[in-house]
Amino acid sequence: MEKTPATKPPVALQAVKGMNDVLPAESAKWEYFEQTATRVARQYGYRNMRAPIVEHTPLFVRSIGEVTDIVEKEMYSFEDKLNGEKLTLRPELTAGLVRASIESNLVYNGPVRVYCLGQMFRHERPQKGRYRQFSQFDVECFGFEGPDVDAEIMIMTARLWRELGIPDVRLEINTLGGVKERIVYRNELIRHYEANLEALDDEAKRRLHTNPMRILDSKVASVIEVNKTAPNLLDSLERDSRAHFDGLQQLLTDAGVPFVVNPRIVRGMDYYNRTAFEFVTERFGAPLTVCGGGRYDGLFEQLGGKPTPAIGFGMGIERVLMMLPDEQKSSGLDAYIVHAGVGAQKTASTLSESLRNAGLAVAQHAGGGSFKSQMKKADASGARFALIIGDNEVSAGTVAVKPLRDANGSPIQGEQAIITSSAVAAHLRS
RNA sequence: GCGGCCGUAGCUCAGCGGUAGAGUCCUGGAUUGUGAUUCCAGUUGUCGCGGGUUCGAACCCCGUCGGUCGCCCCA
Numbered sequence: 001m002e003k004t005p006a007t008k009p010p011v012a013l014q015a016v017k018g019m020n021d022v023l024p025a026e027s028a029k030w031e032y033f034e035q036t037a038t039r040v041a042r043q044y045g046y047r048n049m050r051a052p053i054v055e056h057t058p059l060f061v062r063s064i065g066e067v068t069d070i071v072e073k074e075m076y077s078f079e080d081k082l083n084g085e086k087l088t089l090r091p092e093l094t095a096g097l098v099r100a101s102i103e104s105n106l107v108y109n110g111p112v113r114v115y116c117l118g119q120m121f122r123h124e125r126p127q128k129g130r131y132r133q134f135s136q137f138d139v140e141c142f143g144f145e146g147p148d149v150d151a152e153i154m155i156m157t158a159r160l161w162r163e164l165g166i167p168d169v170r171l172e173i174n175t176l177g178g179v180k181e182r183i184v185y186r187n188e189l190i191r192h193y194e195a196n197l198e199a200l201d202d203e204a205k206r207r208l209h210t211n212p213m214r215i216l217d218s219k220v221a222s223v224i225e226v227n228k229t230a231p232n233l234l235d236s237l238e239r240d241s242r243a244h245f246d247g248l249q250q251l252l253t254d255a256g257v258p259f260v261v262n263p264r265i266v267r268g269m270d271y272y273n274r275t276a277f278e279f280v281t282e283r284f285g286a287p288l289t290v291c292g293g294g295r296y297d298g299l300f301e302q303l304g305g306k307p308t309p310a311i312g313f314g315m316g317i318e319r320v321l322m323m324l325p326d327e328q329k330s331s332g333l334d335a336y337i338v339h340a341g342v343g344a345q346k347t348a349s350t351l352s353e354s355l356r357n358a359g360l361a362v363a364q365h366a367g368g369g370s371f372k373s374q375m376k377k378a379d380a381s382g383a384r385f386a387l388i389i390g391d392n393e394v395s396a397g398t399v400a401v402k403p404l405r406d407a408n409g410s411p412i413q414g415e416q417a418i419i420t421s422s423a424v425a426a427h428l429r430s
Numbered sequence: 431g432c433g434g435c436c437g438u439a440g441c442u443c444a445g446c447g448g449u450a451g452a453g454u455c456c457u458g459g460a461u462u463g464u465g466a467u468u469c470c471a472g473u474u475g476u477c478g479c480g481g482g483u484u485c486g487a488a489c490c491c492c493g494u495c496g497g498u499c500g501c502c503c504c505a
Binding site: 014017068069070073074092120122124125126127128129130134135136203214217219267268278286288289290291292293313314315316317318319320338340341370371372373374375376377378379380386388390391392400402404405411412413416 | 431432457459462463464465466467496497498500501502503504505
C-alpha cells in the first residue's frame with residue numbers, strides 16, 4: 001500500500017536528476033560541435049545511421065556483459081506495462097546499431113561506415129562531465145578487418161580535435177587480443193592475483209573470477225602495485241593479433257598521429273577485442289576520457305548475425321563541450337526589423353519575407369514598444385543591422401538601415417542610411 | 431553505495447543573532463523616431479522546507495529536501 005503523507009509539501013516540477021536542459025544561451029556550442037563532427041565524418045565517407053533510444057533489455061545484457069557496472073547497476077530498465085516486455089533506455093550506442101545492422105542485413109553489399117549522434121542513459125551519481133542522460137558522437141565501421149580502418153577512425157578523430165580547436169587530448173591505444181588469447185591471458189592473470197590476494201581490495205576480489213581484466217584498471221594503490229608485476233597480454237599475443245597491433249601503430253605513425261601504448265586500457269564493455277583506444281585529457285586534473293572505443297569482432301555473431309569484424313568509438317559530447325570556449329555569441333542574424341506606426345507592420349512583414357526569400361536571416365520585432373525599446377532588442381539580438389520602418393518610411397517606400405555590428409560581431413556606431421525597400425537585400429550583402 | 435561543500439532577487443553573490451543588501455538583468459527617463467557606452471529613477475524575495483534554542487534566527491542546533499564536487503565506474 002502506497003503511503004501519501006499529507007504533511008509532505010508538493011514538490012516543484014523539475015528536471016530529473018542528472019538530466020540537463022540545454023537553453024538557447026548554450027545551444028550554440030552544441031550545434032557547433034554537431035555540425036563540425038558531422039562534416040568531418042562525411043569527409044571520410046561515413047553516413048548517418050540512427051537506432052531507437054529504447055531496446056529490449058537482453059540486447060544490452062548479452063552485448064555489454066552481465067558482470068559489467070553498466071549492466072549490474074546503471075541501466076534504466078523497466079517493464080512495458082502494456083505488454084510486459086522488458087525494455088531498457090540505451091546506455092551506449094553500439095549494441096543498438098549492431099542489432100539494426102543485423103536485422104536489416106546492412107553489411108550484405110559490403111562493409112559500411114556510419115556515424116550517429118544521440119542520447120544515452122546511465123543511472124550513476126552525477127558529477128562534472130558525467131550525467132544520467134548524456135550525449136555521444138558515435139562512429140562504427142562494420143565489416144572491416146583492420147587495422148586500416150582502426151587507424152582511419154583515430155586519424156579522423158584527430159582531425160576532429162584540430163577542427164574543434166582542442167589541442168590537449170592524448171591518444172592511448174592498447175590491444176586486448178583475440179578470443180583465445182584472452183582466455184589464456186585471463187587464466188594467467190587470475191593466477192597472478194591469487195598469488196597476491198592480500199593486496200586486492202574488495203572490488204578487485206569480487207571481480208577476480210568474473211572479470212579479472214578490469215582489475216588492471218584499478219585506482220587502488222596496493223592494486224596498482226600488484227599490477228606492475230602482472231603478466232602482459234602483449235607477451236601472450238599470437239602472430240595475427242601482434243601483426244594487427246603493429247600494423248595499427250605503423251599506420252598511425254605514417255599519418256603523423258601521435259599516440260602512446262597504454263596496457264591498462266581495458267574498456268567498460270565485454271565485447272571488445274584486439275584494438276582498444278581512448279582519447280584522454282588532463283585539463284580537468286585527473287585524466288578524463290573524452291572518447292573511447294575499440295574493435296568488437298565477435299559481437300555480430302554473438303547477437304545472432306553473421307561473423308562481421310567491426311570497430312567503433314563513442315565520444316562524450318558534454319565532456320568535449322567543457323573544453324570548448326564559452327562565447328560563440330553571434331546570433332547569425334543579418335537584420336532586426338524595428339517598426340511602429342500605421343501600416344508599418346504590413347510593410348515590415350513584406351520586407352522580412354522578401355529578405356528571407358533572398359536567403360537572409362531576419363528577425364521581425366514582435367510585441368510593440370517604443371523605437372528606443374525596439375532598438376535595444378535589436379542590439380541584444382546580435383543582428384548586424386537594424387532596419388527601421390516608421391510613418392516616414394512607409395509613405396516614402398524607404399527603409400532606414402542602421403549598422404549595429406561589424407563582420408566579427410563587435411558593436412559599432414555607424415551612419416544610418418535611407419534606402420528604397422527593393423535595395424535593402426543588396427545593401428545588407430555589401 | 432561512500433565522502434566533502436553549498437541552498438538569500440531571474441542570474442552572480444555579500445550579510446553570519448537585532449528593520450533584507452550589492453552588482454547584473456529588466457522597465458522608464460536624460461530635446462516623445464534610434465542600440466551598445468554614460469547618468470538618473472523604479473520593480474523584484476515564504477533568505478529551500480520543517481522543527482528546536484533565544485526577548486529576537488537568513489545567521490546557532492537537529493532533521494529533511496534539493497544542488498554541486500570528489501571516490502567507485504565511465505563517455
